[in-house]
Amino acid sequence: MSKELMKGNEAIGEAAIRAGCKLFFGYPITPSTEIVEYLSKHLPKAGGTLLQGEDEVASINMCYGAASTGARVMTASSSPGFSLKQEGMSYLAATELPVVVVNVTRTGPGLGGLGPTQADYFQCTKGGGHGGYRQIVLAPSKGQELYDFTMEAFDLADKYRTPVVILSDGFLGQMMEPVELKKRPKAELPAKDWAVGGCKGRAKRKVANYALTNEIGEANNLHLEAKYAEMKDSLQRWEAFQAEDAEYLIVGYGTCGRIAKSAVLKARKQGLKVGLIRPITLWPFPEEAFANLDGVKGILTVELNFGQMVEDVKLAVECRAPVYLHNRLGGMLPSENEILRKLGQVFDLAVEV
Template sequence: MERILMKGNEIIGEAAIRSGCRLFFGYPITPSTEVVEYLSKHLPQQGGTVLQAEDEIAAISMCYGAAATGSRVMTASSSPGISLKQEGISYSAAAELPIVIVNVNRCGPGLGGLGPAQSDYFQSTKGGGHGDYRLIVLGPSNAQELYDFTMEAFDLADKYRNPVLILSDGFLGQTMEPIILKDRPKMPELDRSWTVGGCKGREKRIVASYSLTNEIGEMNNQRWEAKYKNIEEREQRWEAFYTEDAEYLLVSYGTTGRICKSTVLNARKKGIKLGLIRPITLWPFPNNAFLPLIDKIKGIVTVELNTGQMIEDVKLAVACKMPVHLYRRQGGMLPTEHEILDYLQDTFGELGEV
């Protein structure tokens, strides 16, 4: 294993190469551009191809075609670019194609700004395109997780034949941190009987999302629904931090998740029994993380870089059995540990001196 200092976006590119990705289609947009720049330099050296498409719509369509052949393929963009990809993402989910999508979230709406944000949570986890579909969504919070989760994304995409989205942000993508470049285990043997990578000597195969009749349409939707339920049951992931004796709970992911870790440690020094649930899979949302805590926790604060999106999933997870509040920053601004503790004090009052 090798330890190296790298920028977050470049880490994603390196992990993709080591995961066996050999095709990348994208269009540059700040703050994600270093992903395509890194791959443009290094992927051809591994026999791969990087193509800058004419726009984001073309890029996701190229991913659709490449994935249909069974190739490991990735695209990357930032918020407005991901919006342009939504129709193709919906098509890819319906065609059950394993594509890895990276969103280096910038603040919006519109062109917004280049700072970190979590305002794409709804778009990522609720199906940003049309129709009833889901993406598996991973929320890294540091450089090592950018590397590890990118590798995991390709495996999950192949395992479930479903697009997987890595929801990064402008802070993670632009920050340099040390990581360990782990060698991935041998790729598992996968069923490729569905691919269209050649037709000589086999029955005709079609990879498409269109349902010719309503009856077929309902059958397909029920099959996808069953797959998503299976993913929900098997792939919920989270980090529980000082939750064993916690009386109050922070819930946060990504960049704010790492800030909240420091907040918990500082609160503990002051005698405040504060814990943290950091969702790792944003979909499926880790509802199971809250089950053993519902009867112990006096209140929850979600910390988000938006006007309040993940808080809806948290309220559902605790079945509204305790108060759930929101502390937010927007427009590229990050909260400080002191701000979060002050908000806890103002909200719950009984924490003592902060």
């Protein structure tokens, strides 16, 4: 199958169409705007509808209403706009409605800038709105994964009746790479007997959203807790690169994951046993990737923030190896030499950079 040269944002839009997305509600914001532009041109040709809401709050609530009908729905934004969607996402989690939400992150805090960041990690993985909910978070590191993970996100959203976040960034969204527009096998998914269909076809569904008694409120949350436990057991995914015999592990996702892979290759050429763990699901976090740390002397996480994923790495490692952080901020990206220099610094290694 041939490949097409596409921006990451365009790959997301094309994948959504091929996954059967019929409705998109959003508001343009850099660096995610190409998703809206691409879908505005191509989604109607596929029998879908795109509506630009007056803002992000309106857009996520349009998704709420559309998802309740059982249609495949998506929205996209960038960090400040994603923040505005958080109340709506909490409601989606409470009513167990499947929506795919793309966050092409930009720097902050506040209005910030247009460069790439990973400072939205906490917001995405810990449930950015109120109520302590969880949502699946997928972290692509290249154009092909932006396409593949977006297609998969719709299946996961339908299977688990939950919002699914594609966590991209300004670098991945704007970069052009060859993308194979492959088809995804049709998944075996549960019937949407919960979907509403008007007065005559109204579904007999229990909405676990608003509880006037604490007992009902606890029961609703226990139901969600059990579902999240099932997701945590079955969905953990990661890439292990030259990690089998590694004495030192670098951990990075998304853009940092692809840069860290180059650092691993350079370290191996110098005879250093360095490997990479690249989380693909940020929630559930791939704790299983750190189950066996025999022979591992230390771990370095690489992030575009003050240090967020490093907390989950430390929890997974449980003090079995020292964990350090190398970070860049404000839209700056680390180089492979920077990563190796930090690795040599914290673990007292002779590294050539």
